Amino acid sequence: MGEQPLAGVTVLDFGQIYNGPYAGYLLAMSGARVIKVESPLGEGLRGATGSESFPFTMLNGLKETITINLKSEAGRELVVGLAKRADVLLENFRPGTMDKFGVGAQALLKANPRLVYAASTGYGSSGPHRDYLAMDITVQAMSGVVSITGNDGEPPLKSGPALCDMLGGIHLYATIVSALYRREQTGKGAVIDVAMQDSVLPTLASALGAYYRFGGTNPPRTGNRHQALGVAPYNLYPCSDGHVAIICVRDGHWRKLTDLMGRPEMVDDPRFADKQTRAEHMEETDAAVEAWTSSLTKDEVFRFCQAGGVPCAPVQSLDDVVNDPHLHARGALHRATHPVFGDVVVPTTALRIRDVEPPTPQFPRKLGQDNVAVYGEFFGHSEQDVQALKEQGAI
């Protein structure tokens, strides 16, 4: 087995909710030692009552877990002491939070010039919106995602997945590792500034294509169709037991589909002869595909299309996804039994290198569970010392 890519790297993960913790989780799955640092109350996603949320479970396994009270002088000294021996500190507080407590990037890089100090926020650390509060749904609204989701003539709709949070988290991971690579060449640390909003902009590619194709005006929402109404078939089509997605980006895909549909004559019909004319006759094109799919099951359409060389997929429910045999065969999902949730699956990591075995996912550790071990290791503190830190409100 090959070496984990980030073996030997130590990370202090001050992340909360989704964005920061996802970056920390990926760092752990790449072999880094990740120490999750929470306030003595626990981070927001842990759950005030002590009952963990499933997303917390998904994002915080494999992290040693300690507490620090940033409002305490002794707590802040612990941050500086840890940062002196860490490679990375990541956080996704509001801009200026760590600075306010005297443990921001400037102070910590002074203590450790090789530190990679990595912050992720909704809108970034510069520009007029820098101090605005942001969550996934508000960044979806601000970044245009909401305006391009849903049907024409109906109100805008949010996208179901937490894409802004997770795009923020993976761009944070990517920048951290880029800075670590740079440190190998230059010896220098870095201050990282990732904005969720910036990280979402590339996903507008098709929509911006439609915007500029229409001369710089907002295109209509297109439901399940192509953003610029430039490709057909491109839609979700009803089956006897649900829906499938079918897309024909090349004329070859369309030829193969007409064969499957038993409608080979459509290829010679000038209305359906090429990409442009099919797009101009989108209703008729979609009607022909629907006439075929609606008498079949999702699985039948899927298997026929894939065997016939036409891009297609069934609309899978969450239940289908967590039990997807492909994802399990590939190791993208991991089964485990959780003390509260029972039998669950958690995603492993999408960062896959051949012959490198990522660590086996674990459930998160309890709040402050590693205080004695970590403070003992880093500062030589005894169990009594750690108890005293707790009593004085430092951890």
Added chain:
Amino acid sequence: MGEQPLAGVTVLDFGQIYNGPYAGYLLAMSGARVIKVESPLGEGLRGATGSESFPFTMLNGLKETITINLKSEAGRELVVGLAKRADVLLENFRPGTMDKFGVGAQALLKANPRLVYAASTGYGSSGPHRDYLAMDITVQAMSGVVSITGNDGEPPLKSGPALCDMLGGIHLYATIVSALYRREQTGKGAVIDVAMQDSVLPTLASALGAYYRFGGTNPPRTGNRHQALGVAPYNLYPCSDGHVAIICVRDGHWRKLTDLMGRPEMVDDPRFADKQTRAEHMEETDAAVEAWTSSLTKDEVFRFCQAGGVPCAPVQSLDDVVNDPHLHARGALHRATHPVFGDVVVPTTALRIRDVEPPTPQFPRKLGQDNVAVYGEFFGHSEQDVQALKEQGAI
């Protein structure tokens, strides 16, 4: 100014459409030298008629651009020769495509054991679905994204942004840089296997939270509301000129919002006293917020909420986004005049390090524009040699 993180790294970018090219674009924006390699016909997104698509423009600036015909023996020799002197080769063909031509990972790592060979596909290089055709909309269907977007009682809906493609691309970038970091420690190259589907799974966090909260059954679609219907206010609310997103994750947000709404008495009403009871009285909670927002403009609600400490954002159109003063002030968007599209903006990079200036975006170069320069530099070929390669169908 600080050093670019990937200065000195040479990348061969065989990417096409969105996924691979986005990874290549980010590598270029991080300071790598990126050589885009296309077939003599150009990659799919370039546009068959020579008229570039806007997404192609967004994703392929800053790349030297050459052609190679993989079906030609001499073309394949060029791939091997380039790979001997490159640090990274990335591609997002169907699994096995490069192998079929004898220039897959195994062959190229034999020629250059330090090479990072990075492939991204819809479903990955292992598992029963590995050979299935995939595009953004089919991966959205397969990964559960479609099933959790849209309104309860209505058909499923795709998310507007191309999140699967771009999540694939940024996870590909992240794995490449992780492997480069590992190479600094071990001297070894790597073979990377990123699946778009794997990379989307973490965005299901909230939806999976609802799934397990409901005992492992598929939750209903919730439109613009919280996936588990566990938070209120959490919605898009109508204003006189559009919609805003408002979310109150803490009781403090709600207290501040009731002040703004002129409804402070609601805080003492047991129906709205805490997160749980507000979620149980979601219709009434949303109605109270809507009664307030509907008489105001988006901008008024946004400014009142941000000043009052309530997370909020206007639903911005594409036109709002490309002209967003914050994104321009921050340098997240770049204005330029395109020969076909006129005045456009393109996203720069979300991978931001303080005091490091990313390269200024450029428009893509013409198909094969750097053949003479690159083949001259790598192989000592004269202009005549390159012309001969072209005539024999190698490039």
